[in-house]
Amino acid sequence: MNESLLQVSDLTITVPEGGYGEARRAVVTGVNLKVGAGEALGLVGESGSGKSMTARAVMRLFAPGVAATGYVEFDGVDVFAMSDEALRHMRAHRVAMIFQDPRAHINPVRTVGAFLIEGLCASGVSVADAERRVLSLLAEVGISDGTRRMAQLPHELSGGLLQRVMIASAVSMDPDLLLADEPTTALDVTTQSEVMAILAELRAERGLAMLFITHDLELAAATCDVTVVMYAGAIVEQQLSPKLLTQPHHPYSSGLMVSRPDLDVVQQRLPVIEGQPIAAFEAGSGCAFAPRCTYVLPICRDHVPALSSFGGGSVACHRAADLVGVLPTTTTIGGSHD
Amino acid sequence: MTESLLSVCDLHKVFRGRRGHEDVVAVDGVSFELSAGESLAIVGESGSGKTTVARMIVGLERPTGGTVSVRGVKLDVGSTRARDRRERARRVQMVFQDPYSSLDRLQSVEQILSDALSLNPSVASSKRSDEVRRLLSSVGLQERHSQARPGALSGGQRQRVAIARALAVGPDVVVLDEAVAALDVSIQAQVLNLLKELRETTGTAYLFISHDLAVVNQVSERCVVMRRGRVVEEGTTEVVLHHPSHEYTRRLRDAVPRAGWRPQRSYEVIEGS
Numbered sequence: 301m302n303e304s305l306l307q308v309s310d311l312t313i314t315v316p317e318g319g320y321g322e323a324r325r326a327v328v329t330g331v332n333l334k335v336g337a338g339e340a341l342g343l344v345g346e347s348g349s350g351k352s353m354t355a356r357a358v359m360r361l362f363a364p365g366v367a368a369t370g371y372v373e374f375d376g377v378d379v380f381a382m383s384d385e386a387l388r389h390m391r392a393h394r395v396a397m398i399f400q401d402p403r404a405h406i407n408p409v410r411t412v413g414a415f416l417i418e419g420l421c422a423s424g425v426s427v428a429d430a431e432r433r434v435l436s437l438l439a440e441v442g443i444s445d446g447t448r449r450m451a452q453l454p455h456e457l458s459g460g461l462l463q464r465v466m467i468a469s470a471v472s473m474d475p476d477l478l479l480a481d482e483p484t485t486a487l488d489v490t491t492q493s494e495v496m497a498i499l500a501e502l503r504a505e506r507g508l509a510m511l512f513i514t515h516d517l518e519l520a521a522a523t524c525d526v527t528v529v530m531y532a533g534a535i536v537e538q539q540l541s542p543k544l545l546t547q548p549h550h551p552y553s554s555g556l557m558v559s560r561p562d563l564d565v566v567q568q569r570l571p572v573i574e575g576q577p578i579a580a581f582e583a584g585s586g587c588a589f590a591p592r593c594t595y596v597l598p599i600c601r602d603h604v605p606a607l608s609s610f611g612g613g614s615v616a617c618h619r620a621a622d623l624v625g626v627l628p629t630t631t632t633i634g635g636s637h638d
Numbered sequence: 639m640t641e642s643l644l645s646v647c648d649l650h651k652v653f654r655g656r657r658g659h660e661d662v663v664a665v666d667g668v669s670f671e672l673s674a675g676e677s678l679a680i681v682g683e684s685g686s687g688k689t690t691v692a693r694m695i696v697g698l699e700r701p702t703g704g705t706v707s708v709r710g711v712k713l714d715v716g717s718t719r720a721r722d723r724r725e726r727a728r729r730v731q732m733v734f735q736d737p738y739s740s741l742d743r744l745q746s747v748e749q750i751l752s753d754a755l756s757l758n759p760s761v762a763s764s765k766r767s768d769e770v771r772r773l774l775s776s777v778g779l780q781e782r783h784s785q786a787r788p789g790a791l792s793g794g795q796r797q798r799v800a801i802a803r804a805l806a807v808g809p810d811v812v813v814l815d816e817a818v819a820a821l822d823v824s825i826q827a828q829v830l831n832l833l834k835e836l837r838e839t840t841g842t843a844y845l846f847i848s849h850d851l852a853v854v855n856q857v858s859e860r861c862v863v864m865r866r867g868r869v870v871e872e873g874t875t876e877v878v879l880h881h882p883s884h885e886y887t888r889r890l891r892d893a894v895p896r897a898g899w900r901p902q903r904s905y906e907v908i909e910g911s
Contacts (some may be wrong), residue, residue: 346822347793474691488683488839488849489893496901515823519895545897561856563656563879563894569831570856573824576792592824628898 305509306358306477308333311370313353313362313533322366325581328353328533331370338507342541344556345530348579350515354530355479358511359395360387375476392419396470400482402462404538406454413450416469423473437468441498441567460491464498471502478503478510485514496523517556521545526613529553530572532588533580539613546629549615551593554627562630571628587618595619595626642710643697644672644730644811649704651690659803664690666867668704672811677837677844679858679875681851681890687867688847690814695845696732697723708810727757731804735816737796741788747774747799748784754806763807773802776839778832779896793804794825799834805840815847830856851894855879 313328335341342441345351357368360379372379377608382390399405406415411433416438420430431450438446441464463483471476481501484492500523501573503510506513514520520527521541529537529544529552548554555573575592586601587593593600599618607616617623643876651665665687672678682688693699695706700716708711708729714722741750751770755761762768771781776799788796796884797817804812814833818826834857837844848854854861854875861878863871863886882888892902 346824488871489851490683490889490904492895493893493901496755497903500901501903510812516895517673517823518897518899522895522897522899542897559824561827561830561850561852563855563891563896565851569834570827572827572831574828576794576825577822 303336305337305339306333306335306511307371307373308358309371309373311354311357311368311372311463313350313357313366315367316365325579326533327580328357328368329580331530331533331535333511333528333535335477335509335511337508338503339526340503340510340512340524341525342512342514343519343530344514344517344527346515346556346577348532348577349530350533350580351530352481355397355481355511355513358389358477358479359397361397363512390554392423393473393601394475395477395479396473396478397479397481398463398466398470398483400485402459402466405466406462408454410453411450412454412457412465415454416450416472418467419469419473426544434468434472436464436484436578437472440502441465442494443468460487460495463487463491463495467495467498467502471506471508474506476507476509478508479513480510481513482515483512484519485516492519499523517553518545518560523632529556532578532583534588535607535614535616536589537608537613537615537617543612545571546631547611547624548627548629549611549613549620549623550589550617551595551619551623551627552589554629555592555594558628560630561563587616595623642671643674643706643708644845645678645707645710646670646691646695647705647707649691649694649706650702651687651694651699652702662795663867665694665701668864668867670841670862670869670872672845675837675841675843676860677846677858679846679848679854679861680864681848681854681861681887682864683849683890686864688864689815691730691864692813692845692847695811696730696813697726698732699745705779707783727809728807729809730811730813731807732813733797733800733804733810733814733817735819737793737800737820738788740800740875741796741803743788746785746787747779747791748790750799750803751784751806754803758806758808769806773806774898776805776836777802778828792825794821794829797821797829801832801836805836805842809842811843811845813847814843816849817846818853819848819850826853833857851879851891863890 309332311331314324314326317325331354343351367560416434417430435446443449443464484495512524521544524541525542527544528535531552537553558571573592587605590596590600605616605618607614610620647669649665649668650784653662653664655661668691680688694701697715701785705712705717713726748770751773752766755766755769779798818829846858858875861875862869871887
């Protein structure tokens with residue numbers, strides 16, 4: 301089946317090690333992803349997991365020195381082989397991106413209005429029409445006094461408002477795919493809830509697909525159709541979101557879930573994943589998670605487990621079959637009540 | 639009634655507006671008490687004034703009005719005299735959110751901890767290096783880390799050093815301002831467990847500033863909910879989080895993602911406060 305809007309196959313990204321040598325370090329290894337039109341995929345991981353690098357690869361947005369191999373296909377076209385012109389068109393019209401810190405991605409000395417209409421005007425829309433369209437977009441993202449906001453400078457807006465401006469700007473060109481890199485991490489919980497609700501509405505209205513990057517497994521699972529968990533530059537598990545929450549198949553997914561404090565249950569000690577997250581190039585032979593895994597066997601230290609179909613999704617764990625029903629989830633730990 | 643260790647009374651802070659901007663009332667009459675060995679959380683969103691309260695308690699901001707007392711003795715929170723600052727530092731210590739900017743990058747971990755130990759009258763200077771070793775192991779770091787500079791440590795390790803530094807002084811109260819917010823999920827759980835253990839062994843009271851209700855539920859017995867510089871709700875964490883009486887607290891609670899959660903667009907303005 302080749303219906304997917306975005307297909308990433310065997311993506312590997314390396315960065316220079318530094319110094320004078322040619323040595324390179326892998327930060328993403330062998331990632332495969334598929335996002336269908338209108339679908340939302342959550343990419344979850346801790347620092348160094350390679351989740352942001354993977355998202356940037358979709359737009360071919362690499363810092364100097366970064367090299368990628370593998371295949372990224374957007375709407376049937378190979379992104380790595382695109383001409384500069386085609387790439388520019390894709391970035392302007394087909395794929396939009398929002399970031400964790402909106403303030404770092406908007407020109408601080410130009411008004412919000414100038415920022416918002418720029419893209420539309422560049423594609424031939426008149427200023428008056430662009431302003432009209434932007435105003436109705438601002439209303440859609442919950443900014444009712446759009447005219448006043450458009451005359452303001454970015455520093456006059458709060459983080460939550462500015463993130464809504466970024467969302468309005470991202471959808472102004474009517475893209476097919478939205479890359480959202482931790483868009484709510486810097487926001488308050490209530491603002492996060494609003495921003496996620498706005499994204500859900502816009503996606504439903506426009507059939508917009510989303511690749512949502514976050515460190516928060518619960519947030520991803522609650523807002524995306526499919527959730528992918530990354531560790532040390534590779535995918536360790538991929539499941540339909542509701543299934544992942546109730547029955548994780550990788551010890552890392554389960555560990556991430558239960559080590560988060562719970563709103564209802566107080567535990568004497570939180571179950572922890574010992575050690576600290578690593579990057580792909582720090583992984584030894586064998587499973588990258590093995591040094592932190594409670595369920596580790598000798599085979600885990602010697603052989604890298606392949607990501608293979610399991611329980612309706614896929615998981616990269618030698619012990620996946622043994623661990624069915626063994627791995628704890630938030631509900632088995634606390635027993636939810638309200 | 640248990641003895642009140644830290645007592646904050648009618649604290650106010652007004653930041654003067656510059657060049658035609660209006661004054662900002664960041665903290666507007668906040669009072670609360672913290673008992674010995676207790677953990678009290680201050681919950682609120684950005685702009686609620688929770689961090690400003692913390693900074694006034696440790697003397698990083700000068701209050702516009704109100705008092706802070708430890709064991710019934712009023713701290714001269716506004717004073718910048720060296721003697722007053724040392725006195726404050728012996729009683730109240732702080733752990734900051736960002737482990738990358740709150741440690742001196744030119745000092746080794748040992749120097750950082752020794753400097754703090756020099757404020758602790760119960761540790762003789764000849765015993766300092768033993769004490770450094772004990773502190774490191776109490777926060778789960780190895781002896782080899784004592785010679786490392788912060789740049790060589792991970793975020794979680796740095797936060798452990800910051801916690802050790804705060805405890806080195808032997809303070810009555812440690813103020814933790816979003817101390818686990820910047821950490822990875824798996825590291826956050828480790829540090830939360832560590833904080834819990836340390837409180838059980840040292841009996842130090844915590845004032846835990848956080849926006850994260852799940853974290854607050856795990857670390858505190860009582861909590862104060864702040865909004866726009868004021869306290870809107872106060873009580874045991876159990877009651878405040880599970881049976882909130884203020885609409886704002888309920889909204890904070892509902893906004894926490896969990897299984898089956900749906901994000902909400904809410905525009906209604908909360909009455910009062």
